[in-house]
Amino acid sequence: MADARTPAARGTPSAVAAAPLVDGYGRVARDLRVSVTDVCNLRCRYCLPDEAMAWLPRNVRLDDDELVRIVSLLARLGVRTVRITGGEPLVRPKLAGLVERIAAIAGIEEISLTTNGVLLARHVAALAEAGVSRVNVSMDSVDPQRFAELTRRDLLPKVLEGIAAAQATPGIDQVKINAVAMRGVTEHEAIDLVAFARAQDLQLRFIEVMPLDAGHRWQPTDVLTADELRAIIGRRWPIAPLERAPSSTATVFRFADGGGEVGFIASVSEPFCADCDRLRLTADGQLRTCLFAHGETDLRSALRDGADDEGLAALITGAVADKQWGHEIHRPGFRPPARSMSSIGG
Numbered sequence: 001m002a003d004a005r006t007p008a009a010r011g012t013p014s015a016v017a018a019a020p021l022v023d024g025y026g027r028v029a030r031d032l033r034v035s036v037t038d039v040c041n042l043r044c045r046y047c048l049p050d051e052a053m054a055w056l057p058r059n060v061r062l063d064d065d066e067l068v069r070i071v072s073l074l075a076r077l078g079v080r081t082v083r084i085t086g087g088e089p090l091v092r093p094k095l096a097g098l099v100e101r102i103a104a105i106a107g108i109e110e111i112s113l114t115t116n117g118v119l120l121a122r123h124v125a126a127l128a129e130a131g132v133s134r135v136n137v138s139m140d141s142v143d144p145q146r147f148a149e150l151t152r153r154d155l156l157p158k159v160l161e162g163i164a165a166a167q168a169t170p171g172i173d174q175v176k177i178n179a180v181a182m183r184g185v186t187e188h189e190a191i192d193l194v195a196f197a198r199a200q201d202l203q204l205r206f207i208e209v210m211p212l213d214a215g216h217r218w219q220p221t222d223v224l225t226a227d228e229l230r231a232i233i234g235r236r237w238p239i240a241p242l243e244r245a246p247s248s249t250a251t252v253f254r255f256a257d258g259g260g261e262v263g264f265i266a267s268v269s270e271p272f273c274a275d276c277d278r279l280r281l282t283a284d285g286q287l288r289t290c291l292f293a294h295g296e297t298d299l300r301s302a303l304r305d306g307a308d309d310e311g312l313a314a315l316i317t318g319a320v321a322d323k324q325w326g327h328e329i330h331r332p333g334f335r336p337p338a339r340s341m342s343s344i345g346g
């Protein structure tokens with residue numbers, strides 16, 4: 001009888017079998033966030049400073065061949081979904097070519113993109129053709145002045161253009177909006193954001209602001225919690241919870257009047273580490289098993305020093321085995337990671 005297993009499972013061409021990426025708590029890694037650049041064209045206040053940025057030197061950023069090799073290996077180890085992020089992923093030259101190569105990797109079932117949307121209208125058709133099927137656009141306000149204050153760039157019209165283009169592009173099955181929830185800001189933006197999302201038939205998700213700003217200025221009181229937002233939104237449009245999908249970052253609620261859904265990524269107030277299935281690869285080739293980890297696994301150096309697939313796989317499985325239980329934001333003595341969200345890849 002023919003062996004129905006994949007070539008990798010049969011042990012060819014190398015002995016890197018389809019060993020699941022399982023950590024010490026039994027969680028299996030299936031989702032990879034790939035930061036394709038640390039460079040960003042916005043300066044969101046909760047992420048980056050306003051100063052001239054010292055971006056990563058070009059020679060430490062992974063090139064397309066290196067990225068494809070690492071993602072191929074991760075796919076052989078069980079990764080099934082890839083989210084392209086950054087920095088701002090759309091500033092990486094020839095991104096569609098890279099996406100096309102990732103889409104061709106055996107085992108990869110879905111490619112999504114997280115972007116600030118500024119360059120989306122220009123690139124979305126090529127990206128869809130290359131294999132991107134889902135797009136998340138980050139937008140914290142639909143008011144041009146507030147948007148410019150929050151991002152330090154007056155570019156809301158470009159973002160709106162990008163959202164509309166993504167919605168109109170064949171092959172893009174889903175467009176979502178992500179808004180960071182910040183006390184003192186989002187109370188005033190939430191209703192307009194929700195009204196916009198409902199009118200455009202988009203799912204909006206609020207993400208509690210996390211201690212991942214480059215300046216390390218985050219305070220627990222900066223977080224406008226999912227609970228508080230649900231109260232604000234629910235007063236205007238009653239909402240009811242849907243069952244949480246396994247490993248999902250968001251808890252999703254539906255509007256009682258049939259006006260779609262709204263999600264809450266309550267990373268701080270209601271952490272969802274228990275079934276986390278995510279890994280992150282930074283633009284300089286460091287594997288991170290938790291957003292809040294202090295340690296990273298240097299795949300770039302190993303790869304450039306000539307490691308073979310078995311050697312790289314051993315580094316990856318070792319890193320996953322050691323994955324920490326979760327973030328420790330609420331523990332006394334909590335220290336945020338040295339990198340900001342933009343240099344990790346959100």
Ligand code: SAM
Nearest residue numbers: 047086087088114115116138209210341342346
């Ligand atoms: N530039 C792209 C974008 O804006 O979507 C991709 C990278 S960005 C770092 C990914 C996501 O992280 C965005 O939705 C952004 O709002 C979010 N983010 C950045 N800093 C954050 C923080 N301190 N807390 C929560 N979310 C944050």
